[in-house]
Amino acid sequence: MEDLKQVAARAALDFIKPGQVIGIGAGSTMAHLVNYLKEDATRWKHITTVTSSFNTRQLLLENGFVVKPISEVSKLDIYFDGCDQFDQHLNALKSGGGIHTHEKLLAAMADKFILVGDGSKYVAQLYTTFPVVIELIPESLPFVMQRIRDLFSLANPVLRLSNKKDGAVISENGNLLIDIWFRSFPPLDSLNQRLKDIPGILETSLFYQMAQVAIIAGKNGVEIIRRDPTYLI
Ligand SMILES: O=C(CO)[C@H](O)[C@H](O)COP(=O)(O)O
Structure with missing residues (x-):
């Protein structure tokens, strides 16, 4: 069936x-x-x-x-x-x-x-049971982590790690991924732009x-x- x-x-x-x-x-x-x-x-x-x-x-x-x-x-x-x-x-x-x-x-x-x-x-509306994921160039990791914490006080950014090998997940473009766990989502209409304005971030998983x-x-x-x-x- x-x-x-x-x-x-x-x-x-x-x-x-x-x-x-x-x-x-x-x-x-x-x-x-x-x-x-x-x-x-x-x-x-x-x-x-x-x-x-x-x-x-x-x-x-x-x-x-x-x-x-x-x-x-x-x-x-x-x-x-x-x-x-x-x-x-x-x-x-x-x-x-x-x-x-x-x-x-x-x-x-x-x-x-x-x-x-x-x-x-x-x-009805997106829940925070899923993170917003960002792809970022590797060199920008400490800066992007800090900038996210500064911009979104209730957000918890977590570097995505591999469970099949030691270290971070590397994207198909050779970049890193951060899962941003929000306690509640900031306004969705501006969220992509606010994240993409941070130098180092390539794209977000919010469509x-x-x-x-x-x-x-x-x-x-x-x-x-x-x-x-x-x-x-
Ligand atoms: O968004 C996705 C990957 O980023 C997939 O499309 C999503 O996980 C759907 O998977 P499934 O069809 O197995 O439920």
Whole structure:
């Protein structure tokens, strides 16, 4: 039997047209999407894919899809991705994977950025159960830590460490990651800019008003949510 992530992934197929350039993000929901594309390979063999994720790339290649490097693409028809959590305005936290810089790049270059997930991801407003993650250049670590503590008195910035090897997690760009644990979120509309104004910080895992559409699978079926109700899908 399909679980809800599979149901959401299957519903995503309705948005794709053969021949399109499709971005696919990270996580188990995106793996289900790749599997569904593979199941109907004759229909989907002519799509070109681009991905922010090492694991998704491996899966796409194993299943015979064309995968273009991000560095060769400036525009996508659609970017699909999961998230940790998103709210009614489709603001999303994409903190778990630590690959938000590439994810945000793909989201920004897509005509449509579509969040895909099961109903547990959809919350009235974002909770601080997930951190906001920042990617920063290694040299800036002590400065950025201090500046975050100065700017946000109730924030706890924690360097992300690897549990599979000694030392810090190194991003795909050779940088460090800091998980910023907020007791309550500062206003979301200015949070990205306040963080990115700190020299050394490259990008944050808060996707503020970026997604146009969300596909959510719940007990009562699939719901399609648009950030702007007049947006044509
Ligand atoms: O945001 C993400 C990575 O940063 C993933 O998309 C998110 O963790 C969703 O994973 P899953 O589909 O397994 O629930």
